[in-house]
Amino acid sequence: MKSLVAFSCVIILTVVALVARAQSPQPQPYKVVFDLTSADPADQQAVLRWIREITALNPKTETEVVMYGRGLDLVT
Numbered sequence: 001m002k003s004l005v006a007f008s009c010v011i012i013l014t015v016v017a018l019v020a021r022a023q024s025p026q027p028q029p030y031k032v033v034f035d036l037t038s039a040d041p042a043d044q045q046a047v048l049r050w051i052r053e054i055t056a057l058n059p060k061t062e063t064e065v066v067m068y069g070r071g072l073d074l075v076t
Contacts, residue, residue, distance in 0.1 A: 029060035039070035 032054060034047050051063050067074060 027058040027060070029058065029062070031062045032064070034063065034065045036065055036067045036071035036074065037069045039073045044071075044074045 036044065036047050047065060054061050054063060
């Protein structure tokens with residue numbers, strides 16, 4: 001009898017865990033804007049790295065980079 005109760009509890013917990021995992025929220029798309037005003041290559045590489053990391057975690061993320069001043073050196 002005890003083994004039947006233990007087995008039933010394991011089955012119930014397994015089903016609950018599977019249902020909870022199936023209903024876990026998916027990453028929501030969001031928008032990110034980066035501000036780049038530095039001519040320093042390390043800062044520019046950091047912005048590009050952040051974009052790669054964010055889009056790897058959530059491909060639905062929309063990213064934009066706003067460049068002005070010395071930040072324009074990245075594209076010129």
